[in-house]
Amino acid sequence: MMEILAQAHKILGMNARNLEYVRPLNLKNARAIADDKILSKEVLGAAGVPVPRLIAQIATHEELEAFDWSTLPDSFVLKPNRGFGGGGIIVVFARKKGMDNAWVTAGGGVITAQDLSNHISNIIDGAFSLSGVQDVAFFEERLTLLKLFKPYSYRGIPDIRIIVYNRVPVMAMLRLPTRESGGKANLQLGGVGVGIDMATGTTTTAIQGKGKVITYAPGTRMLLSGIKIPYWDDILMMSVRAQEASGLGFLGADVAIDRERGPVFLELNARPGLSIQIANMAGLKERLERVAGLTIKTAARGIRMGKDLFGGEIEETVEQTSGKRVIGSVEEVTFIGKDDKRVTVKAKIDTGAYSTSIDRALARELGFGATLDAFDRLPLDTYTLIPENEAAIKKDILAAHGTAIPNLADVAVVFSSSGATVRPVVKVFFVMDDVRVPAYVNIVDRSKLRYDAIIGKRNLGKFLVDVSK
Amino acid sequence: MSPWINSMIVGLGIPDQTIALLLIFPLVATLIAFFRQVIGVKAFGIYTPSIIALVFFMISDARYEGFDLWAMFYDLRYGIAIYIAVIAIGMGMRVVLKKVRLLYLPRVAITMTLLSFTVLGILALGAALQRTGFATVYVFPLIVLVVIAEKFVAVQIEKGTKTALLLALETFVVALCGYALLSSQTVQNVVFAHPFSVLLVIPVNVLLGKWTGLRVAEYIRFRDVLTRMK
Structure with a gap:
């Protein structure tokens, strides 16, 4: 309970969002742009941000009367200009064959020009606008679904929500339309939100609706984590550019990816929702406070800042789900030898090697000097070192000298590119990334090599190796 | 009783009921603000729950010592019935009228018509059960109807x-709390004794x-x- 209270300051609540971010940062002029979709298109288009193409707009009942339906293309989207929460939108896929001015909707039904006319009339009367004010209806280009997203989406098009503050993209979420949400990428209606790692654009944790944690896309066995969002850098750049163009200091940017056009900017949000924090299992307030007051001169710098500060959850997530630690190709390792002697060295993580080797000097430091001295006295040159003899050599040495050499646990015959060697094997523990691992390690002269030890795959079962680390 | 209030009632002839309402109303509004900002109960804004609290108060038309919740809610049973009926009809009509594809305002008007008849039925029921005071404030349930139905839709x-x-x-829960404040004799006594303390x-x-x-939340x-x- 106390823990929860201590974490509370990291979360952005409704009170703080409105009082500290929306009110002072999203001023009236900027909000006017966000609340007017046609104006948004103009402003963003002028700033070089790609937007869905405007086909036609209808502002009055007279214009509606005079509208020539045959000018509409085969597929389009009809929207109320001041709509919200995805209300009042009709998506049309194709013309209905054999009928004049009739189309097939996203839901599979047929819609006629008369139906569209009624709907537009409703839009003009303000049925879908905030507080019911008179509105404008418009037709825009229909975006097509990216193949990558197909198995995760129900009917509609997924989009990517990015919170931008002070030119820095601070948090992102992939929103997927579901059956429950009626094909709309809207969390409040039951859509899915998947957190995104800012650095890599890879998805992490997911929720459905207002906060139910899920692992798979609803009704499928498709894992929601680990989806790599294409055009990630372009998407971040578009959202920061959109902030600059719109003047919204605290922006929720919605970007969709069209199969042909690539990323397209959908919508500016002056009051972005807070569920993105649950999708990411991270607090927005904490992130915003880290970016507040910084002077970010260019969009590129803001993006780099966002990636550096808010990336990297992927690794923790992988660690949580796999139960394995993620390590780099060189790690600091503490060996624990005889009588609890401890030596810390840099070791190479070598998944090409089967077993772990340590340098002779390191072995002496760990208390295996006597082992080495005794092993060196063995007449090893009497053996022919070929793979077929390996088992016989081991058996022979262990039988003849096994008890005479202190701490000898085994004998290894190693065939490497530099030739074959017979090596003594001792039992040690090593600690890497806070994990204690028991290991049989062979001892060899590595004095001319860069690292005093290599950790082979036999001892890497508890780890995942990230070569970029 | 504060001399201010006394002179208003006795000297100027302003009904004490009206004074009580005006003085307790700020408390109701503050309660609603508290519910929203600290607890996170949204309701339909501040206007709707406060007007419903007022209507509930007028429907039960009684004063209670302290917060005798059981008596308060029992006397409000017709008000509660009307509230539930409005929500149920608002929901049902949406399903029915969705298929007909009507323009927005005519659609709300049809919902209102059905609501009017429902309230008429509830009024008749109340009258049949000798709940006479209820029928005399008939205009207020209509206000609730318009307000909630529009909001709800x-x-x-x-x-x-x-x-x-x-x-x-x-909204219902918040309105009930507001109603409890409005219909408590104890609260009325306090604000009559210290009217300016309401400014707190x-x-x-x-x-x-x-x-x-x-x-x-x-x-x-x-x-x-x-x-x-x-």
Whole structure:
């Protein structure tokens, strides 16, 4: 309970969002742009941000009367200009064959020009606008679904929500339309939100609706984590550019990816929702406070800042789900030898090697000097070192000298590119990334090599190796 | 009783009922603000729950010592019935009228018509059960109807039936609390004794208006994040 209270300051609540971010940062002029979709298109288009193409707009009942339906293309989207929460939108896929001015909707039904006319009339009367004010209806280009997203989406098009503050993209979420949400990428209606790692654009944790944690896309066995969002850098750049163009200091940017056009900017949000924090299992307030007051001169710098500060959850997530630690190709390792002697060295993580080797000097430091001295006295040159003899050599040495050499646990015959060697094997523990691992390690002269030890795959079962680390 | 109030009632002839309402109303509004900002109960804004609290008070038309909740709610049973009927009809009509594809205002008008007849039925029932006081304030249930029905339908379109139902329930709870304040004889005695103490709600609201902490409901909403965050 106390823990929860201590974490509370990291979360952005409704009170703080409105009082500290929306009110002072999203001023009236900027909000006017966000609340007017046609104006948004103009402003963003002028700033070089790609937007869905405007086909036609209808502002009055007279214009509606005079509208020539045959000018509409085969597929389009009809929207109320001041709509919200995805209300009042009709998506049309194709013309209905054999009928004049009739189309097939996203839901599979047929819609006629008369139906569209009624709907537009409703839009003009303000049925879908905030507080019911008179509105404008418009037709825009229909975006097509990216193949990558197909198995995760129900009917509609997924989009990517990015919170931008002070030119820095601070948090992102992939929103997927579901059956429950009626094909709309809207969390409040039951859509899915998947957190995104800012650095890599890879998805992490997911929720459905207002906060139910899920692992798979609803009704499928498709894992929601680990989806790599294409055009990630372009998407971040578009959202920061959109902030600059719109003047919204605290922006929720919605970007969709069209199969042909690539990323397209959908919508500016002056009051972005807070569920993105649950999708990411991270607090927005904490992130915003880290970016507040910084002077970010260019969009590129803001993006780099966002990636550096808010990336990297992927690794923790992988660690949580796999139960394995993620390590780099060189790690600091503490060996624990005889009588609890401890030596810390840099070791190479070598998944090409089967077993772990340590340098002779390191072995002496760990208390295996006597082992080495005794092993060196063995007449090893009497053996022919070929793979077929390996088992016989081991058996022979262990039988003849096994008890005479202190701490000898085994004998290894190693065939490497530099030739074959017979090596003594001792039992040690090593600690890497806070994990204690028991290991049989062979001892060899590595004095001319860069690292005093290599950790082979036999001892890497508890780890995942990230070569970029 | 404060001499101010006394001279208003005795000297100027302003009904004490009216004075009580005007003095308790700021408390109701503050209570609603507190519910929203600190607890996170949204309801349909501030106007709808306060007007419904007022209507509830007029329907029960009685004063209670302290907060005798059982008696308060029992006397309100017709008001509660009307409220539930409005929400149920608002929901049902949406399903029915959706298929007919009507323009927005005519659609709301049809919903209103059905509501009027329903209330008429409830009034008749009340009269048949000798609940005479109820019928005399008949105009107020109509106000509630218009207010809630419009609000409910608007929210339903905007955010879906589930959210609208939740908000209707929250509005109901908040309105009941406001009604409890309005119909308590004890509260009336206090504000009559110290009318200017009601002004204390202003600094209280300044504090509420600057409150940026998490709401109680948000602790629940973000519980997974709060426990899993590093």
